[in-house]
Amino acid sequence: MAPVSYAQRRLWFLNRVNGDSGVYNCPLVVRMSGDLDRAALAAALVDLADRHEVLRTVYPAVEGEPVQHVSPRPPELEVVTCQEDGLAAMLSAAVDRGFDLTADLPVRATLFAPAPQEHVLALVLHHIACDEGSWQPLLTDLATAYRARAAGGPPRWQPIPVSYRDYAVWQRDLLGEEDDPASLLSAQLSFWREQLAGLPAELDLPFDRSRPATADHRGDCVPMKLDGDLHRRLLAVAADHGCTTFMVLQAGIAVLLSRLGAGTDIPVGTAVAGRLDDALEGVVGFFVNTLVLRSDVSGDPTFGELLHRVRDADVAALDHQDVPFERLVEDLNPERSLARHPLFQVMLTLSAGEAETFSLPGLTCAEEPLDWEVAKFDLSFDFREHRTPDGEAAGIDGSLEYATALFDRATVDHIADALPRLMRQLVSAPRRPVGDADPLSAEHRHQALVAWNDTALPVSQTSVPELFEAQAARTPRATAVVCGDTRLTFAELNSRANVLARRLRDLGAGAERLVALALPRSAESVVAMLAVLKTGAAYLHVDLEYPPDRVEHMLRDAAPLAVVTDTATAAAHGFGQLPAVLADRIGAPSGPVADLNCLVRPDSAAYVIYTSGSTGRPKGVVTPHSALSNLYAFHRAGLIARTEASAGRRLRSAVTASLSFDTSWEALFWMLAGHELHVVRDDVRRDAVALTAYVRAVGIDVLDVTPTYAEHLLDEGLLSGTGAPLVLLLGGEAAGQSLWTRVREASGTLCLNLYGPTECTLDALWWDAADSPHPLIGRPIGNTRVFVLDERLRPVAPGVPGELYVTGPGVARGYLNRPAATAERFVACPYVAEGEAGTRMYRTGDLVRWDRQGRLDYLGRVDDQVKVRGFRIELGEVEAALADCPGVAQAAVAVREDKVGGKR
Numbered sequence: 001m002a003p004v005s006y007a008q009r010r011l012w013f014l015n016r017v018n019g020d021s022g023v024y025n026c027p028l029v030v031r032m033s034g035d036l037d038r039a040a041l042a043a044a045l046v047d048l049a050d051r052h053e054v055l056r057t058v059y060p061a062v063e064g065e066p067v068q069h070v071s072p073r074p075p076e077l078e079v080v081t082c083q084e085d086g087l088a089a090m091l092s093a094a095v096d097r098g099f100d101l102t103a104d105l106p107v108r109a110t111l112f113a114p115a116p117q118e119h120v121l122a123l124v125l126h127h128i129a130c131d132e133g134s135w136q137p138l139l140t141d142l143a144t145a146y147r148a149r150a151a152g153g154p155p156r157w158q159p160i161p162v163s164y165r166d167y168a169v170w171q172r173d174l175l176g177e178e179d180d181p182a183s184l185l186s187a188q189l190s191f192w193r194e195q196l197a198g199l200p201a202e203l204d205l206p207f208d209r210s211r212p213a214t215a216d217h218r219g220d221c222v223p224m225k226l227d228g229d230l231h232r233r234l235l236a237v238a239a240d241h242g243c244t245t246f247m248v249l250q251a252g253i254a255v256l257l258s259r260l261g262a263g264t265d266i267p268v269g270t271a272v273a274g275r276l277d278d279a280l281e282g283v284v285g286f287f288v289n290t291l292v293l294r295s296d297v298s299g300d301p302t303f304g305e306l307l308h309r310v311r312d313a314d315v316a317a318l319d320h321q322d323v324p325f326e327r328l329v330e331d332l333n334p335e336r337s338l339a340r341h342p343l344f345q346v347m348l349t350l351s352a353g354e355a356e357t358f359s360l361p362g363l364t365c366a367e368e369p370l371d372w373e374v375a376k377f378d379l380s381f382d383f384r385e386h387r388t389p390d391g392e393a394a395g396i397d398g399s400l401e402y403a404t405a406l407f408d409r410a411t412v413d414h415i416a417d418a419l420p421r422l423m424r425q426l427v428s429a430p431r432r433p434v435g436d437a438d439p440l441s442a443e444h445r446h447q448a449l450v451a452w453n454d455t456a457l458p459v460s461q462t463s464v465p466e467l468f469e470a471q472a473a474r475t476p477r478a479t480a481v482v483c484g485d486t487r488l489t490f491a492e493l494n495s496r497a498n499v500l501a502r503r504l505r506d507l508g509a510g511a512e513r514l515v516a517l518a519l520p521r522s523a524e525s526v527v528a529m530l531a532v533l534k535t536g537a538a539y540l541h542v543d544l545e546y547p548p549d550r551v552e553h554m555l556r557d558a559a560p561l562a563v564v565t566d567t568a569t570a571a572a573h574g575f576g577q578l579p580a581v582l583a584d585r586i587g588a589p590s591g592p593v594a595d596l597n598c599l600v601r602p603d604s605a606a607y608v609i610y611t612s613g614s615t616g617r618p619k620g621v622v623t624p625h626s627a628l629s630n631l632y633a634f635h636r637a638g639l640i641a642r643t644e645a646s647a648g649r650r651l652r653s654a655v656t657a658s659l660s661f662d663t664s665w666e667a668l669f670w671m672l673a674g675h676e677l678h679v680v681r682d683d684v685r686r687d688a689v690a691l692t693a694y695v696r697a698v699g700i701d702v703l704d705v706t707p708t709y710a711e712h713l714l715d716e717g718l719l720s721g722t723g724a725p726l727v728l729l730l731g732g733e734a735a736g737q738s739l740w741t742r743v744r745e746a747s748g749t750l751c752l753n754l755y756g757p758t759e760c761t762l763d764a765l766w767w768d769a770a771d772s773p774h775p776l777i778g779r780p781i782g783n784t785r786v787f788v789l790d791e792r793l794r795p796v797a798p799g800v801p802g803e804l805y806v807t808g809p810g811v812a813r814g815y816l817n818r819p820a821a822t823a824e825r826f827v828a829c830p831y832v833a834e835g836e837a838g839t840r841m842y843r844t845g846d847l848v849r850w851d852r853q854g855r856l857d858y859l860g861r862v863d864d865q866v867k868v869r870g871f872r873i874e875l876g877e878v879e880a881a882l883a884d885c886p887g888v889a890q891a892a893v894a895v896r897e898d899k900v901g902g903k904r
């Protein structure tokens, strides 16, 4: 009994684990019309197996290892009479059925007979006994034998000088022993160790779904085509750069995958024939070997440079092609996973000429379409190159096979569609950097720039203080604000604000002036905000819990004309030379106080908020009135109107965040619309148990919190049973899957995810949790357009990570007194809408991706992604990986804190 080859051994072990899977089946299904001699076909099959011993070989285990055992039993032709109707399903089943390699012959032939003159032959081999190069001898020999048998005799053919068994022995001799440093095996292994060092464990492709723990190998495929003209250009570029067609395709695919988010180190697998001796030409068996070819797209090379890199790498790889892939995997020992193919997940093959066809004399034969597709890889690009009879380019066609567990067909269609478009650009300009080429289709471009940004919403230019005054006139006696024991009606709140506003106006408050607010959390804080806005000035909240040097920096930087505070706070903090207006000394007016009717211009600043910023000193974001009006219009027309309609009563909103955050507007907007605002006291808002009890006892309908806090509130039963709020707004950080699922289950509560940086006025994107099972940040709010762009500010395709840019009325004016910082983040927008003058967009620093329905998914901060050989990893992963090296780990943590430090 003879040993098996390396490649066979790997398949054998896979087969032991996964015996009834058809993943490694190699089928040929042909329809034959006419007079078929069934007996001759059955006899020919026996002849074929007689000639090619590998077709009669079984692989029993001896001490847990496979050995080759040539069985005396020939394969049989099974004949199945059937109806044309059920044939397709029967063919799929026949092709999908697995083999037990220890006992079954690795070939199975079933002849389906749907009609007297109609036969469909399903010839299924296990990969252990064949490869691509086996089909030609196999089909020729089968036809030869059939012809002879139909004529009444045995085939007369020259015996084959070698068998697969000889090859398995010869392969081991050729490669030698690994512990022999002079052996071919050890020389080639050391080449590959170096060649593949630092290979990405997994290529980031634009997956539609996350990878299941175990690959199911289910697949499908879409067609690809490079027409004759493109083929001709491709050949010209290949000739100019000393490359083969394959190398040009490989380089093009590397650029494409890189542009689709895969990084710059792109390994693909390919098959080499492995028939190292001419004597092996006509032999049926598993000779093919798999090579990993690595394309280095880093540094934005020209296409010509990339071709040279690819050529050098491929030539070296081919020089070391004898190490069996399975031996290499064992040696490199990458992290093992049943979820993905080791070392590479994208395959590339190119064949030439027409595919082998099978025909028998006297019959019309045609390959039968088959509904059976397995995917051993995430993606497999399989090309066939055609030439005219005089050798001219006649096009390259192919199929792109994909794992259905990972991709939707539309995504793969897009890849197949993008390749020729990108390839044409690359081969037409080999001296241009590959980054110049753009794989995006006109249709996707239009979608991403225009269709998904169709957000027009009418907005009145009425400013927020005017909106409030109008509401106060409509419902003077309704409660406007509640804080602890304090309750103020709309009339009271308005009158108080008018008194304070007059004081501030006397001090000089007006358009483009700033007033600081430094009050303990109270109804008075709301009075003060309104008062400042009424004068046309902008407010700057000073959070009394901020460290003194931060407060000092803010006041120095912003230079407000006065600070509104109270006696106790002024005594405790002191605000230097700044004129202080002591709110507690003003007292409540005895009757209504008229509005001031100052002119509030839409582009005047409404407030300044200091962001911690990722680096350096906090910067003051200057937000205009128009931004606030726009966001209010959006909430008013949608969320507020919808909730009012379903509740049919006045509602209560609660502000739980610090009033120095812009998010407090989320609750304030409801008051502008006539509802009751609760400024939840510090001792309540900070305690999940107390806050939940407050919400349920008081009957709060609208609550805005961070996802982290929402988890705690839900743990306390916020959304259980009756008494749950009608609206839960999440924002400020990414919502996780578990919270998402929980809020979706609470059907009585409408839950929106709101995304937006301070620089874009609270919210730029929104999504209703009920409308997707996974967390999304969704779509732009009214009048807002968003772009997902690459490093060159070009839109990227759905599924591809890019940086989020926001444009629209919500974009702030910039950073106070920081023109350089402003210019860096508020940049000119290259995608001006029709009829629009030049506009700016805000660069968020957030990494996001579109899905194909035009909804955005949040991936993290751009800066948190460290690029290691083109492979993106999270800083968190670095920390985790380095946890055992204390010094290094500390450094990594320090980097992280510096990056995200101080963020909420």
Ligand code: AMP
Binding pocket: 611, 730, 731, 732, 733, 734, 735, 753, 754, 755, 756, 757, 758, 759, 777, 844, 846, 858, 860, 861
């Ligand atoms: P800030 O300017 O302090 O409001 O912080 C804005 C940043 O918080 C954004 O740039 C995002 O990184 C993050 N962020 C805000 N809202 C969300 C959200 N709904 N989902 C994910 N991240 C968010």
Ligand code: MG
Binding pocket: 662, 663, 732, 756, 757, 758, 762
């Ligand atoms: Mg915010």
